[in-house]
Amino acid sequence: MNILIGSAIIWAGALWALARVRRDHASELRTVWTISLDTFVFMLPRLMLGLISAGFLALLLPEAFVQRFLGDSAGFAGLLIASVFGALTPGGPFVAFAIGASALKAGATFGALTAYVTAWCIYSILRIMSYEVPMMGGRFTKVRLLYSLPVPVVLGLVAQAVM
Amino acid sequence: MSAPDPSPQTPPKKRKKIDAGLITLALICAASGAAVWVLHGPEVFTDTLLVELGFAAMLLPKVVGGILLAVALGYVLPRERILALAGPDSGVRGLAVATAAGALFPGGPAVTFALTAGLITSGADIAAGVAMVSGWVLLSANRTLIWELSFLPAHFVGLRVLMTLPVPILLGLAIRHVARRRAITGEAAE
Numbered sequence: 001m002n003i004l005i006g007s008a009i010i011w012a013g014a015l016w017a018l019a020r021v022r023r024d025h026a027s028e029l030r031t032v033w034t035i036s037l038d039t040f041v042f043m044l045p046r047l048m049l050g051l052i053s054a055g056f057l058a059l060l061l062p063e064a065f066v067q068r069f070l071g072d073s074a075g076f077a078g079l080l081i082a083s084v085f086g087a088l089t090p091g092g093p094f095v096a097f098a099i100g101a102s103a104l105k106a107g108a109t110f111g112a113l114t115a116y117v118t119a120w121c122i123y124s125i126l127r128i129m130s131y132e133v134p135m136m137g138g139r140f141t142k143v144r145l146l147y148s149l150p151v152p153v154v155l156g157l158v159a160q161a162v163m
Numbered sequence: 164m165s166a167p168d169p170s171p172q173t174p175p176k177k178r179k180k181i182d183a184g185l186i187t188l189a190l191i192c193a194a195s196g197a198a199v200w201v202l203h204g205p206e207v208f209t210d211t212l213l214v215e216l217g218f219a220a221m222l223l224p225k226v227v228g229g230i231l232l233a234v235a236l237g238y239v240l241p242r243e244r245i246l247a248l249a250g251p252d253s254g255v256r257g258l259a260v261a262t263a264a265g266a267l268f269p270g271g272p273a274v275t276f277a278l279t280a281g282l283i284t285s286g287a288d289i290a291a292g293v294a295m296v297s298g299w300v301l302l303s304a305n306r307t308l309i310w311e312l313s314f315l316p317a318h319f320v321g322l323r324v325l326m327t328l329p330v331p332i333l334l335g336l337a338i339r340h341v342a343r344r345r346a347i348t349g350e351a352a353e
Contacts, residue, residue: 003221006270010228010277017235017281025238036234040227042180047226048219049188055215056195059203097314104315113315114323121300126191127272129184135233135276136292140283144293147334158326 043134050130057090057126066099070116071106079156082112086119086152096120110163115156122148222273229273236281246286251339253291258335261291265298265331275299290335290342297331 021029066085072078089096100113108116123145132141200208249257261282265275275296283292302324311320 003225003271006274007225007228009270010225010232010274013277014228014232014235017232017239020239021235028238032231032234032238036230038178039230039234042178043226043230046185046188047222048216049185049192051219051222052212052215053188053192053195055211056192056199059199059207059211060195097311101314104319110319110322113319114326117311117315117323118301118327122297124300126188129188131272131276132296133184135230135280136296140289140292143289143338144296144334147293147337148297151330151334155323155326155330159322162322162326 039134043130046130046134050126054090054126058095061089061095061099063099063102067103067106067108070100070103070108070112076153076157078109078112079115079153079160082115082156083119083152086116086121087123087125089116089120090124090126109160111156111160114159115152118155119152122151225271225273229277232274233277233280236278237284240281240285242286245282249282249287249291251288251290251342253288255332255336257287257291258294258332261287261295261335262298262302262331265295265300266302267304268299269305288339288342290338293338294331294335297334301327301330 018029018032021032066089070082070085086096089099096117100108100117103116104113128141128145132144196208196212199211247253249261253260264278268274268278279287279292279295282295283289287295307320307324
């Protein structure tokens with residue numbers, strides 16, 4: 001359902017933009033097709049490999065281990081480890097949240113949970129390689145990741161202080 | 164309305180089709196596939212492969228639309244208005260607008276990256292782009308409401324969102340600050 005809505009929105013936008021290019025810059029239409037095709041050819045194998053890997057990795061994830069570890073981890077080192085686990089957790093939205101929920105039951109602190117969820121949001125490796133690098137380029141991706149580096153641990157510290 | 168830049172920068176033209184990124188992805192895929200085959204058996208392997216291929220087929224129209232949108236937007240958006248809204252001098256307000264756009268716009272990676280690439284081509288700076296992508300990855304309203312709230316306690320989700328709210332803007336400010344300092348020291352060195 002989500003995919004349908006997303007596809008409809010994006011195609012409405014794309015058709016509108018293409019119509020405008022055709023009306024105002026007809027000579028550029030060819031360039032638009034060439035760049036689009038080039039990007040698509042670049043992206044397709046990455047997208048396929050990324051999706052298939054996500055499926056496999058979700059099966060291999062040692063959930064019990066991660067849950068226990070998040071439950072036990074404490075202090076700065078604990079937040080750091082929670083961040084690394086978050087960055088390495090693959091798959092769709094439910095995987096990390098489901099693990100986080102069980103970790104909470106296993107005694108994880110809100111700080112560790114915050115660091116884990118935040119790192120997972122920022123550093124989804126498969127999303128970065130299948131979507132971000134092909135569509136945004138290496139420089140943008142590098143800047144975003146570099147500046148976001150401290151965010152999971154910092155938010156974990158804030159959460160620990162507040163809760 | 165101004166004439167848009169005739170040669171948009173993103174996405175870059177001709178590039179190597181096989182690079183370190185593709186090889187890494189292929190290795191991850193092969194290794195995880197082999198592990199699933201060994202640990203869970205060939206049946207689970209095939210099932211997973213088919214499910215993901217089906218998912219990829221459903222995603223493809225969206226991806227194609229996203230790419231066309233990203234490229235065409237670069238020619239269509241009013242350059243000086245985007246420059247004022249989310250350009251290097253748009254201040255905290257520009258970063259806040261970018262963050263909100265990223266957080267509220269539904270549709271997943273194909274939509275968000277397409278819009279961001281189009282905006283950057285049309286005059287938004289990389290700081291606004293990072294704010295927009297960060298707004299989406301950290302605060303996506305769609306994902307928070309549908310997924311996060313169904314798994315995690317509401318007070319945790321509320322606190323996480325509240326704490327995270329300023330992060331995309333702070334990232335954007337940091338990027339702009341460094342860019343400005345570089346520009347100043349670069350000029351001084353000349």
